[in-house]
Amino acid sequence: MKILVIGGGGREHALVWKIAQSPLTDKLYCAPGNPGTATLAENIAIRVDELDKLLEFARSNSIDLTVVGPEQPLSLGIVDLFEANGLKIFGPSRDAAYIEGSKAFSKDLMRKYNLPTAAYGVFTDLSEAEAFVARSGAPIVVKADGLAAGKGVIIAQTKDEALDAVRDMLSGNAFGAAGSRVVIEEFLTGEEASFLVITDGKNIIPLASAQDHKAVFDGDLGPNTGGMGAYSPAPVVTADIHDKAMQQVLRPAIDGMAAEGRPYRGILYAGLMVKDGELKTLEFNARFGDPECQPLLMRMKSDIVPVLLAVANGDLTGLDIEWHDKAAVCVVMAAAGYPGDYRKGDAIDGLDQADKLDDVYVFHAGTAIKDGKCVTNGGRVLGVTALGNTVKEAIDEAYRGVACISWPGVQYRSDIGRKALNRF
Ligand code: AMP
Numbered sequence: 001m002k003i004l005v006i007g008g009g010g011r012e013h014a015l016v017w018k019i020a021q022s023p024l025t026d027k028l029y030c031a032p033g034n035p036g037t038a039t040l041a042e043n044i045a046i047r048v049d050e051l052d053k054l055l056e057f058a059r060s061n062s063i064d065l066t067v068v069g070p071e072q073p074l075s076l077g078i079v080d081l082f083e084a085n086g087l088k089i090f091g092p093s094r095d096a097a098y099i100e101g102s103k104a105f106s107k108d109l110m111r112k113y114n115l116p117t118a119a120y121g122v123f124t125d126l127s128e129a130e131a132f133v134a135r136s137g138a139p140i141v142v143k144a145d146g147l148a149a150g151k152g153v154i155i156a157q158t159k160d161e162a163l164d165a166v167r168d169m170l171s172g173n174a175f176g177a178a179g180s181r182v183v184i185e186e187f188l189t190g191e192e193a194s195f196l197v198i199t200d201g202k203n204i205i206p207l208a209s210a211q212d213h214k215a216v217f218d219g220d221l222g223p224n225t226g227g228m229g230a231y232s233p234a235p236v237v238t239a240d241i242h243d244k245a246m247q248q249v250l251r252p253a254i255d256g257m258a259a260e261g262r263p264y265r266g267i268l269y270a271g272l273m274v275k276d277g278e279l280k281t282l283e284f285n286a287r288f289g290d291p292e293c294q295p296l297l298m299r300m301k302s303d304i305v306p307v308l309l310a311v312a313n314g315d316l317t318g319l320d321i322e323w324h325d326k327a328a329v330c331v332v333m334a335a336a337g338y339p340g341d342y343r344k345g346d347a348i349d350g351l352d353q354a355d356k357l358d359d360v361y362v363f364h365a366g367t368a369i370k371d372g373k374c375v376t377n378g379g380r381v382l383g384v385t386a387l388g389n390t391v392k393e394a395i396d397e398a399y400r401g402v403a404c405i406s407w408p409g410v411q412y413r414s415d416i417g418r419k420a421l422n423r424f
């Protein structure tokens with residue numbers, strides 16, 4: 001088969017790495033890809049939002065299956081476009097991807113279908129939003145309704161901070177149109193988990209459990225990022241929590257989307273908050289998490305291509321996914337300043353040494369080749385991912401990889417996976 005992966009981050013490098021191992025894959029492309037995907041696939045210089053060019057490429061190259069990594073092309077309707085042209089594609093339609101594209105829609109869905117979630121209000125009017133904050137008190141959470149690359153959520157410790165965030169968003173200063181509507185919700189405490197399933201809209205196959213690290217600094221301090229590291233399995237997802245997540249969150253969400261006339265196909269990612277054996281739904285994403293995808297795919301034993309193809313064909317019946325018993329940990333190495341302004345173009349040293357380590361794979365995200373040398377070209381630059389017999393071993397192995405690699409101002413968290421260890 002000829003397969004096209006859309007995207008150019010660490011998640012897409014992991015998808016390319018996994019798909020390249022399938023005996024079903026004859027030829028693999030990645031658009032736009034990155035220097036990491038270029039070692040396993042042919043990179044095509046088309047951006048993820050250039051839907052017409054992607055369609056033209058897929059048609060003229062007789063692509064048998066397209067796999068979409070990021071949310072933006074899904075929200076723009078790439079799945080609808082490809083399907084209307086008779087092409088097979090893995091991912092939700094535009095209407096289904098709205099579960100991620102609008103936090104207000106997603107919260108209303110949760111309320112309508114009785115999913116456990118934080119109390120909230122949705123506002124476009126500043127004075128109503130201000131009154132809600134005044135009534136609710138702090139800490140309180142302010143969210144831009146639309147897509148904001150994982151950065152549109154402000155955990156406000158004081159009412160003033162919340163009011164500033166609300167004003168910034170509603171005025172369009174922060175996040176542009178994505179912030180013209182806000183969700184304001186109750187602050188939840190507990191431990192987070194990323195619960196991903198793959199579905200054809202009826203059958204649901206849960207993926208292995210995972211945990212992300214959203215805050216930029218150790219100890220979950222500092223502003224939220226797209227994710228600074230992830231590991232799998234996540235012991236916070238006990239067998240009981242797993243069952244509750246399936247019954248209380250994923251099944252009603254997928255059935256609810258069908259009932260709303262938005263049948264859901266693809267990866268559905270539920271962000272969960274777990275406390276005292278109960279869970280609440282924080283959000284839904286319409287795709288693999290980045291960086292959760294990196295450790296998850298390293299642990300996936302089954303060939304992923306038949307599963308992706310079955311979803312694109314609309315029927316997962318009879319399929320299952322097997323997992324390696326090992327644990328996997330991904331440590332994100334980021335540019336100085338991320339998630340704020342960051343510098344690009346710094347030469348990255350030590351990639352060769354890290355590649356020599358057994359059980360370590362360095363997934364590229366924001367990198368580029370300049371004068372024959374790999375340089376930084378984004379906020380999240382690399383995802384150093386390792387397998388180990390235990391989470392502890394995988395952590396040690398991943399940080400051995402990290403220790404090989406450097407560039408001026410590199411930053412990474414030194415506590416990825418520690419929460420898992422605290423549970424043993
Ligand atoms: P979201 O994109 O809605 O998942 O929010 C991003 C991150 O913000 C989550 O992964 C949490 O770390 C945090 N967060 C979101 N909503 C809440 C909440 N109601 N209470 C506490 N933390 C939250």
Ligand code: GLY
Nearest residue numbers: 226227289290291
């Ligand atoms: N790592 C969180 C996300 O992909 O949204």
